[in-house]
Amino acid sequence: MGSEQYQLITLPNGLRVVHQRVKGTQLVHAGFTIQAGSKNDGQNPGLAHCLEHMLFKGTTHRKTIHVLNHLEVVGGELNAYTTKELTTIYGTTQSKHLSRLTDILCDVVFRSTFPEAELEKEKKVIVDEINMYLDTPEENIFDEFQERIFDGHPLAHNILGTEESVSLISQSNLKNFVNTHYRFENMVFAVVGNVSIERVLQALQRFLPLAQELNFPGVILANSTFTPLPTFQEVKKTDFNQAYAILGGLAYEIDHPDRWKLLLVNNFFGGPVLNSRLNLAIREKYGYTYNVESGYSAFAETGLFHCFVGSEPKYIERSVELIFKELKKLRTQTLGTLQLSRAKNQYAGQLILSNENRSGLMMHLGQSVLRKGKANSIEHAIESIRKVTINDVLQVANELMAEENFSRLYYVPQD
Structure with missing residues (x-):
C-alpha cells in the first residue's frame, strides 16, 4: 500500500513523478509504469511482452551488454514485467547510485532501438518461455480459462502470445507500439528510498528526453466494453x-x-x-x-x-x-x-x-x-x-x- 507521505509532482512534459522517502535503508527502488499491456496488443498477441524483452537489447547510447551491465556492476538489479494492462520497467540499487539507475531506466524506455538481429534471437527466448508455461499446468489452465471467460475481448489472449504470433512481430510493430503508448502522459515514474525529491528531479532533468524528441503519438484506444458470455x-x-x-x-x-x-x-x-x-x-x-x-x-x-x-x-x-x-x-x-x-x-x-x-x-x-x-x-x-x-x-x-x-x-x- 502507499502512504500519505508520498509526494506527487507533474512535470511540464506531462510525466507524473511519485516519490516516497524511506529512511533507514541504503537502497533506492525506481521504475516507469506504462498504461500498456497485452490488452493493447491489437492484432499482434504477445507484442507488449516482446517489447518488454527488447527494451534490454540496445539503445542509441548502449549495446546490449552495456545495458545489462549498467546496474549489475554496482550490485544493482534491472528488470521488467508485463501484465494484461500495464508494463513496468524498474530497478534497485544503492541510494548513491540513483543517477545511474535513472539513466538506464530513461535510456531503455525512451531510446531503445530494437535491432533486427536481437529481435530474432529474443523471439526464440520467448518461444522457450511459452513452452515452459505450456509444461506448467497451473499456469496453462489459468491462461486457457481466461481465454474462454474473456473470449472476444482484448483481455482474453495470453500475455506471452503464441509461437506463431511472436514469430510475426516486427521491428516496426515494436516502434509503433512505443510511439503510441510510451508517452509522458501515459506513464508514471515512481521512486521509493532514502533519496530526496530534489535528487530525483535533478536526475530526471538530466536523462529524460525532451518532449519534442518523442515520435508523433498514435491513438490510444479506450477500454473495450466487456459483454459477459455464457458459462461453460x-x-x-x-x-x-x-x-x-x-x-x-x-x-x-x-x-x-x-x-x-x-x-x-x-x-x-x-x-x-x-x-x-x-x-x-x-x-x-x-x-x-x-x-x-x-x-x-x-x-x-x-x-x-x-x-x-x-x-x-x-x-x-x-x-x-x-x-x-x-x-x-x-x-x-x-x-x-x-x-x-x-x-x-x-x-x-x-x-x-x-x-x-x-x-x-x-x-x-x-x-x-x-x-x-x-x-x-x-x-x-x-x-x-x-x-x-x-x-x-x-x-x-x-x-x-x-x-x-x-x-x-x-x-x-x-x-
Whole structure:
C-alpha cells in the first residue's frame, strides 16, 4: 500500500513523478509504469511482452551488454514485467547510485532501438518461455480459462502470445507500439528510498528526453466494453500425470466499491494462508491435494474470481465437489463475529508485511497514480477491511459465488 507521505509532482512534459522517502535503508527502488499491456496488443498477441524483452537489447547510447551491465556492476538489479494492462520497467540499487539507475531506466524506455538481429534471437527466448508455461499446468489452465471467460475481448489472449504470433512481430510493430503508448502522459515514474525529491528531479532533468524528441503519438484506444458470455464446462485430455480443475466466474472490476470486501473473502476462503477454508477442508481434512486455492484478478472493465485444485485423477471430482460445498457454506452460513475478526486481523497483518517490501511499494505507488491519480495509504486499506461486516460477506458470496454462475475447466490425463 502507499502512504500519505508520498509526494506527487507533474512535470511540464506531462510525466507524473511519485516519490516516497524511506529512511533507514541504503537502497533506492525506481521504475516507469506504462498504461500498456497485452490488452493493447491489437492484432499482434504477445507484442507488449516482446517489447518488454527488447527494451534490454540496445539503445542509441548502449549495446546490449552495456545495458545489462549498467546496474549489475554496482550490485544493482534491472528488470521488467508485463501484465494484461500495464508494463513496468524498474530497478534497485544503492541510494548513491540513483543517477545511474535513472539513466538506464530513461535510456531503455525512451531510446531503445530494437535491432533486427536481437529481435530474432529474443523471439526464440520467448518461444522457450511459452513452452515452459505450456509444461506448467497451473499456469496453462489459468491462461486457457481466461481465454474462454474473456473470449472476444482484448483481455482474453495470453500475455506471452503464441509461437506463431511472436514469430510475426516486427521491428516496426515494436516502434509503433512505443510511439503510441510510451508517452509522458501515459506513464508514471515512481521512486521509493532514502533519496530526496530534489535528487530525483535533478536526475530526471538530466536523462529524460525532451518532449519534442518523442515520435508523433498514435491513438490510444479506450477500454473495450466487456459483454459477459455464457458459462461453460470442458474436460480436456492432456499429457500431464495429475488432474487439474479451475472453476470461477466474473467478479468486480478494479475500482468497484465492494472490491475490498471480495479481497477479504478471497483471502480467508482460499488465499495464500495455511488456514484458508479450502486448505483446511480439502488438503488437511482429506489429503486429496497439495495445492488448492482461490484467487481474484481485477481489471479496468471487469474481474475474475476463481478456485483451483490439482490432485490425483481419482480425487479431482471429489475435490471440486468439496470446493462447491465450501462456497455454498459461504453463501448460506453466517460468519461468526470472532471468525470475521480473525480474518480481518490476518489480512491486515499480511498487508502490513507486504508494505515493508519497498520495491513492491514503489510499484504500487506507480500503478495507483497511473490508474486513479493517487495511492491509498496502508491505513486506508486496513480501514476498508475493518469496515467489512458479516452481511457484506454474505452479500459478496451470494452475488458472485453461486455454482450456476461458475464455468469449469478440467485437465485430465489421456489414460
